[in-house]
Amino acid sequence: MAKTKPPQKNNEREERIVMEIIVDAYGPEEQAMGWYYYLDGMLQFPFTARCNARRAISPLLINDEVDVIRMAPEEECEKEMFVVIRWKNDSLAVPLSQLTPIDSTEFDTQQAVEDWHYWVGMGYLLC
Numbered sequence: 001m002a003k004t005k006p007p008q009k010n011n012e013r014e015e016r017i018v019m020e021i022i023v024d025a026y027g028p029e030e031q032a033m034g035w036y037y038y039l040d041g042m043l044q045f046p047f048t049a050r051c052n053a054r055r056a057i058s059p060l061l062i063n064d065e066v067d068v069i070r071m072a073p074e075e076e077c078e079k080e081m082f083v084v085i086r087w088k089n090d091s092l093a094v095p096l097s098q099l100t101p102i103d104s105t106e107f108d109t110q111q112a113v114e115d116w117h118y119w120v121g122m123g124y125l126l127c
Contacts, residue, residue: 007121017115032078032126035116039081039096040071042112049085049099049113058094059087068099079126081116 021038025031046069051060060066072082072093082093097120101109 004121006123007118009122010118013115013118017119021115028126029078033074035081035119035126036071036074036077039112039116042108043068043071043083044106044109045070047101047106047109048103050102051098052100053098055095055098058098059092060094060098065102066094066099068101 022031022034025034046067049066049068051058051062051064051066054060054062066085066087068083068085069091070084071077072084076082076093081096083096083099084091084093096113096116099113100117101113
């Protein structure tokens with residue numbers, strides 16, 4: 001992923017991440033599971049998203065629109081959060097950081113994706 005300037009520190013978001021998402025996480029594996037279950041509980045599937053960045057591990061192009069249908073399996077989300085999209089006549093897991101919800105009326109979905117984008121943008125890692 002291309003390096004961009006980190007977002008401005010957001011104390012409210014930082015507190016939510018620490019107190020709700022990675023609370024009691026004593027290492028990267030526990031942080032990953034905290035994120036996984038937070039996203040799985042907050043994201044309202046299905047939702048439409050737009051690709052916001054190219055990734056070597058994904059076939060999506062910037063501005064592609066896709067339907068996000070569920071979280072990828074836990075074991076795929078140990079280092080980064082992945083979601084499953086409808087892709088051609090099948091499904092495919094892609095990085096959540098690559099997607100931005102569009103026309104989402106679900107505040108929880110929007111907030112959860114923004115929380116993950118913030119975490120990634122700040123350079124926090126799950127490794």
